Amino acid sequence: MIHAVRREARVFFAFAAMVPKLYLAYNAWVVVEFVVQILFMLVFVAFWRAVYxxxxxxxxxxxxxxxNYxxxxxxxxxxxxxxxVSEFGGMIREGRIAIELLRPVDFQxxxxxxxxxxxxxxxxxKLPLVLIAGAFLGLRLPSDPAAWGAFALSLVLGSMVLFLTDWMFACLAFYSTETWGLGVVKIAVATFFGGALVPLQMMPAWLRSIALALPFSQGVAVPISFLAGVTPVSDLGALLIRQLLWLVGLGIASRLVFRQAVRKITVQGG
Amino acid sequence: MRRYLSLYGVFFVQRLKILMEYRVNFLIGATSTSFLQIGGVLAMWVVMRQIPSLNGWSFDEVLLVFGLVTISESITHMFADNLWTLGWQYIRSGEFDRFLVRPIDPLFHLLADRFCHDGIGNLLVGTALVVKAMSALHIPFTVATALYLVIAVLTGGAIFIALNLLTASSAFWLVDSIPVTFLVYNTYEFAKYPLTIYGRGIRIALTWLIPYGFASFYPASYLLGRNVGALAWMGPLVAVLFMSLAYRAWKFGLAHYTSTGS
Known part of the structure; x- marks a missing residue:
């Protein structure tokens, strides 16, 4: 039993260790994305200053x-x-998915x-970005460690909610051979309803209720509101419970959806 | 010129046949980008219905700016999308060499090789926004305004293509040119809003350095009767200037092209 757990842990650790290498392999991209994010910040700060x-x-x-927000x-x-969804699409197109599914590790x-x-x-x-935003763009971060803790905790849970949502959506790749456009649609919906463009508080009631019925805000609006000074730390308990409910629900749903979708598999080549 | 036009027709029909092979995929691709723009417009609406104006610009006036730049972007997206893929799809694979031994201009061949349907969504959204804004603002739709609009949009499209060509030419040295193109291309985010909300430095940069201002703000200002002086008419000149600059960079890169071997 312990042996099996240790083996499992070793396997997953190996997967985890690959991630930083993947990021470091594309140096130019890291720099470029960094600059582009600063440009977008300049646009948004100018826009919101004009609004106010x-x-x-x-x-x-x-x-x-x-x-701040x-x-x-x-x-x-x-x-x-x-x-x-694009990753799944690529694996299906090339036939790699067969090998991935055969591996003695849980795919999800x-x-x-x-x-x-x-x-x-x-x-x-993203730490340098935070520092630059703090030094030049008027980002004011709280000194209260509780706010940071609430942010970190809800960000971890929220990112898992986002992952499970993405997983369910990615199952569309088993039904459609077009995945680039599907990915774009998902990004558009998630960006808006996650609260990345406008705080949910500003939306009219009908839009906000859609945003709250969708999982995306759990990974964007909920965690950052703690750091932006929008949500008090005292709300943490209730919000965490809601995130956990999302996690459990999506965890079950995503596995069911995947099990159903994978039967549709049509490998095109390889 | 006539030969190239008819050749483009041939390429286009072939491409359409490929696209029509997978109709649902075509529809998803063609409409997907419009979702991004709709998200942006929705966000703008959410904010602007609560304030009287953005730096003196009403919601519909901002939509005109937003719509014009969206149409301009769709032109590059539809007709020059291969500038993005030049590096990784044509140069790295060695496929670009194929273009060099054919009796047509390699740049023309590259652009004609793939009409990209993903830009259609932006064209539709942009057009809808401009029409909506113009009717809400009671801008009379005369022959003169129609002509001005067409020129403005073509100017904007040319500026987008010129900047993408300029940056894509780096592929002859870097092979992977997408990060460079991505960087410059994304500055068009600034041009979605009236340039007056930015400081002097950004305004000047968006006019003379990365002239996306001519794709949205200046023509919109002119149509709205806001005084921007000669800048209302300088767009085509700037577009020609940047196009020739970009074409030179392309020629220079082509002369130094060494292929990737194997």
Whole structure:
């Protein structure tokens, strides 16, 4: 029993160890994405400053809270931009999926481990961005360690919610041979309803209820609101329970959906 | 010129046949990008319905800016998308050498090789936004405004293509040129809003350095009767200038092309 667990742990550790290497392999991309994110931040700061020239609060948020929120959203946004559907599409097209499914490791667990490790690499990678936003763009971070703790905890849970959602969506690759466009649609929906463009508080009631019925805000709006000074730490308990419910529900649903979808498999080549 | 036009027709028909082989895929690809723009417009609406104006620009006026740049972008996306893939799909694989031994211009061949349907969504959204904005703002749709719009959109498209060509030419040295193109291309995010919300430095950069301003802000200002002076008319000139600059970079790169071997 213990032997099996240790073996399992070793396998997953090996998968996890691959993740930073993957990121480091594309140096040019890291630099370019960094610069592009700063450019987008400049656009958003200019936009929101112009918005607040006419009003003091919007959706209950003042200009400082909103700028904090938008800058953090911009930094965290790449989390909702993963496209597992394209990855699945590639594996199916090339026939690699057959080998992946034959491996004596749980297919989904392996991706979950990779996704969690990515989050750590991601956090390290985005640290310079946070510092620059703090020094030049007016990002004001709280000094209260509890806010940081709440942020970290809900970000970890939220990123798992995003992963499971992405996993379910990726199962469409078993039905459609077009996955680039599907990935774009998913990013568009997740970015907006995750609250990466506008804080949920500012949305009219009908839009906000759609956003809350979808899982995306769990990985964007919920965690960053703790750091932006929008959500008080005292709300942590209730929000964590909601995240856990999402996790359990999506965990079960994603496995059911995958089991159903994988039967449809049509390998095109290889 | 006539020969190239008819050749483009031949390439286009072939490409269409390929696309029509998978109709659902065509539909998904063609509409997918519009979702990104709709998200952006929705966000703008959410904010602007709560404030009187953005730096003196009403919601519909901002939509005009947003719509114009979206149409301009769709032109590159449809007709010059292969500039993105030049490095990894043509140069790295050695397939680019095929273009060099054919009796047509290699740049023309590259662009004609793949009409990209993914840009259609942006074209539709952009057009819808411009029409909506113009009717809401009661801008009379005369022959003169129609002509001005066509020129503005073609100018914008040419600026997008020129900048992508300029950056894609780095593929002759770097092979993977996408990061460079990605960097410059994304600065068009600035041009989705009236340039007056930015500081002087960014405004000047968006006018003379990376002239996306001519793809949206300046023509929109002119149509709205806002005084931007000669800048309302300088777009085509700037586009020609950047196009010739980009074509030179392409020629220079082509002369230094050494193929990837094997």
């Amino acid at each position: 020239a006419n009003t003091t609060t919007l959706g209950g948020l003042d200009v400082g809270q909103t700028i 938008i800058l953090l959203a911009q930094i965290v946004a790449p989390l909702v931009q993963s496209r597992l 667990a392996r991706y979950a481990v990779e996704s969690l490790t990515s989050l750590v690499v991601f956090a390290v990678q």
